[in-house]
Amino acid sequence: MDVFDIVGPIMVGPSSSHTAGAARIGKFALTILGQPLQAAKIYFSGSFAKTYRGHGTDKAIIGGLLGMDTDDIRIRNSLKLAKEKGLQFQFFETEIDNAHPNTVQLELAGTEGKTVVVQGASVGGGNILITKIDDTEVSITGKATTLIVPHKDVPGMISDVTNILARRGVNIGRFELKRSQKGGTAVMIIEVDGTVDAEVNEMIAHFPNVIDSTVIAAIG
């Protein structure tokens, strides 16, 4: 906790959990998609489903999906802006089992054909927790620079990736490996201190058996 957690964040109102957190989840999901967004299906659950209109959660999510930060005043008009940009989006109210009350699931399709499903919760004070990426359950807060590396579940992958980070002087703060089944697809989630250059990310993405590599900047 520091002074700017108390006097701050600078944000578009009205609610740190229902607005600021929602925008962050949207932006996070957009970064994972890694290409311009073409269509989005937005499933609100729990308190989000009940009150999203009054809190502007819909505008905040769309703002985030357009790449806006929590203090971007354009969030107020994001629905209109999205329509002007030709983005297709639909909102649904649903109930996701065992989810935090402020949960949203985003089904995104990019202009270059990639699709991704991201589920996240706004857990208070603008803080978020990404709980699912496609079929993989994760727990990412976004407080540190995060590398997400889906790859084939074969021996040596972890050392390949962590070696290059070590050689570039990148210190790992948290490491998590998730896999759905033996020999299938696995995902490395690596939180690091400081930042990761685009070049390092490219190198990781081009390793054999790595499917993709995404760097998500730490939430300011």
Added chain:
Amino acid sequence: MKYDSVAELCALAKEKGCLISDIVITEQAKAQEVTEEALVERMEKSFAVMEESVASGFEEGLVSASGLTGGAAYKMKQAVDEGKTICGKFFGEALAKALAVSETNACMGKIVAAPTAGSCGILPAALLTLMEEKQLPRQTMVRALFTASAVGMVIAKNASIAGAEGGCQAECGSASAMAAAALVEACGGTVDMVSHACAIAIKNILGLVCDPVAGLVEIPCTKRNAAGVANAFVAAELALAGIESAIPADEVIWAMKKVGDSMSAALKETAEGGLAATPTGKRLCRRVFGERTCNGGKEL
């Protein structure tokens, strides 16, 4: 420094013979690995956003998405400008500014959470009104924000700054205490006066519940921001006059934590109790969200 107590802050400032903000700035610059200048500059940006959030709240015809909020700041400002207020221009200005920032928030404008979005009007209203009235340098106000933050950190550590955890005393109460501390420092009060002002501000608002109608940060939040800035001035005036709080600030914060813990969940942001559960509160909820979501809000 761990921001464990207001007493610690005061002791350190006295030992060094400086202001609380001085020690906070030095400590935070070290902790965040930035220069003191860069740290203060970042706070200056927040102060500028606070000023903008006042200005945008005075726009005529402001209405929130729910339709529940808007126009109060404009009316208050008009009353001040027409010289119709009971307590004079200075006090009316403070109330108008608190309403303005709070309405900016409700209408999806840009604000600085201080410490939360719900209570974001109190600190800017207190500091900006004082700055204008006493013609104080901007830098004094920006530095005083560090004292306010330090008080907020102590409260967050030992009690809470979230309505969902501690009721509105944790939001508007904390904001009042932070503002009172900043006011006293900016007016040249002693370190002990800062501490007494904090204590008095929280004492005056102890037990306030969080009961937002329809769960939205609008009713009663906007008006509680006006009340919060009034409370900050009450606490600062008493402390600056040399009046002491019999119960020390840290014990008042402790009491606030205990009171928050013993509040029923219905009174902690769930919109199931207090004003949210009144017939009118429920009717307004239905108007915004329809019958299905607002099937009454559970009774107390």
